[in-house]
Amino acid sequence: MPEPKFDRPNIENMSADEREKITETLRNAEHLVVVMKNYLATVDFCSEKGIPTTGRESLASLRTPGALGDPVGPLCQLAILFEDGMSKMVRRINIAHKPELEARYQK
Numbered sequence: 001m002p003e004p005k006f007d008r009p010n011i012e013n014m015s016a017d018e019r020e021k022i023t024e025t026l027r028n029a030e031h032l033v034v035v036m037k038n039y040l041a042t043v044d045f046c047s048e049k050g051i052p053t054t055g056r057e058s059l060a061s062l063r064t065p066g067a068l069g070d071p072v073g074p075l076c077q078l079a080i081l082f083e084d085g086m087s088k089m090v091r092r093i094n095i096a097h098k099p100e101l102e103a104r105y106q107k
Contacts, residue, residue, distance in 0.1 A: 025078075029078075
């Protein structure tokens, strides 16, 4: 006797519009990471070569309350939003499938 086939419904978990918004935000975040790394590389290069960087805007206050890099500011809030959503989804996934999911995660 053949095994019964169970058709799984095609569940639409995210609209194309929502995915596009997340993808574009991800592109912006990736660009920010590259620019910040290049900024530090430029500062280090100038330091190594004895080139003064006078005239550049100081970023010493980047992590102060209310600044763009505020530890509880928009960047951290965005990370928390995604982490919270991800943890809610993971709770619904059978433990047997978690290694497969975790293999897809960035380290």
